[in-house]
Amino acid sequence: MSARHLYIVDDDDVVRASLRGLMSTQPGLEIREFASGDRFLEAMHDLEPGCLLLDLLMPGRQGMEVLQIVSRESARFAVIMLTGQGDIPAVVQAMQFGAVNFLEKPCDHRTLITAVNNAFFQLQHEQQQRMSREMARAKLDLLSGRELDVLHGLIEGLPNKLIAHQLEISPRTVEIYRANLMEKLGVRSLSEVLRITFAAGMDLK
Numbered sequence: 001m002s003a004r005h006l007y008i009v010d011d012d013d014v015v016r017a018s019l020r021g022l023m024s025t026q027p028g029l030e031i032r033e034f035a036s037g038d039r040f041l042e043a044m045h046d047l048e049p050g051c052l053l054l055d056l057l058m059p060g061r062q063g064m065e066v067l068q069i070v071s072r073e074s075a076r077f078a079v080i081m082l083t084g085q086g087d088i089p090a091v092v093q094a095m096q097f098g099a100v101n102f103l104e105k106p107c108d109h110r111t112l113i114t115a116v117n118n119a120f121f122q123l124q125h126e127q128q129q130r131m132s133r134e135m136a137r138a139k140l141d142l143l144s145g146r147e148l149d150v151l152h153g154l155i156e157g158l159p160n161k162l163i164a165h166q167l168e169i170s171p172r173t174v175e176i177y178r179a180n181l182m183e184k185l186g187v188r189s190l191s192e193v194l195r196i197t198f199a200a201g202m203d204l205k
Contacts, residue, residue: 004120005050009034009066010082011058015105019053022109023116037066049076049127051119054099056083056090064093071098075126078119082107136200139185147181150174154190155197 006029010016016033023029032047034040038060040052052070056063063081070077080101081094091102100122101115143151146167153163153174160178164171187193 003030004028005048006031006116007034007040007047007050007052007077008032009037009040009052009058009063010055011035012055015055022112026113026116037061037063041066041069044070044074049123051116051123052077052079053116054079054081056081057085064090064097067094067097067099075130078123080115080119132199133201136196139196140200142184143181147177147184150177151181151193151197154178154193
């Protein structure tokens with residue numbers, strides 16, 4: 001099992017020790033502590049992707065500000081906000097800023113462990129989607145401008161003759177571009193072409 005990285009950011013030594021003690025019971029976790037949001041931000045770019053247990057109220061940068069910075073600068077962290085003074089507006093704001101969960105301290109052990117496991121699952125899913133998108137875009141980058149034009153026509157469900165008419169080329173030339181683009185994409189069917197374009201987030205309008 002590959003290591004999962006958990007970062008605890010809280011100014012309370014007792015809380016950090018308690019969270020570490022609880023989460024240390026989970027297999028495959030590498031845990032690192034930070035006594036402030038500022039210290040975490042200083043180290044953030046050198047850290048492995050992982051789950052962040054982030055206290056809301058701390059000296060220096062507050063948890064909400066740290067959350068904003070993390071969400072804006074990196075998609076490598078799934079953030080769970082922790083607070084002893086939670087309220088609905090704070091929950092809403094945290095979710096808007098990208099937190100995956102918001103828990104009040106002291107947390108029920110099972111609730112916290114479940115939240116952390118869910119955060120890791122979501123992070124892994126997002127990373128897989130990002131990798132798929134990057135791979136699909138790399139394939140599309142191999143296509144020439146004309147091949148992309150033909151691809152757009154195919155995605156719109158147009159027959160070769162209509163694509164040829166729109167591009168002012170012959171249907172035979174469209175067939176050649178179509179064969180070339182499918183070879184470059186490494187596919188044999190239109191459904192596979194569509195899968196790649198959708199994975200890449202290609203603008204079809």
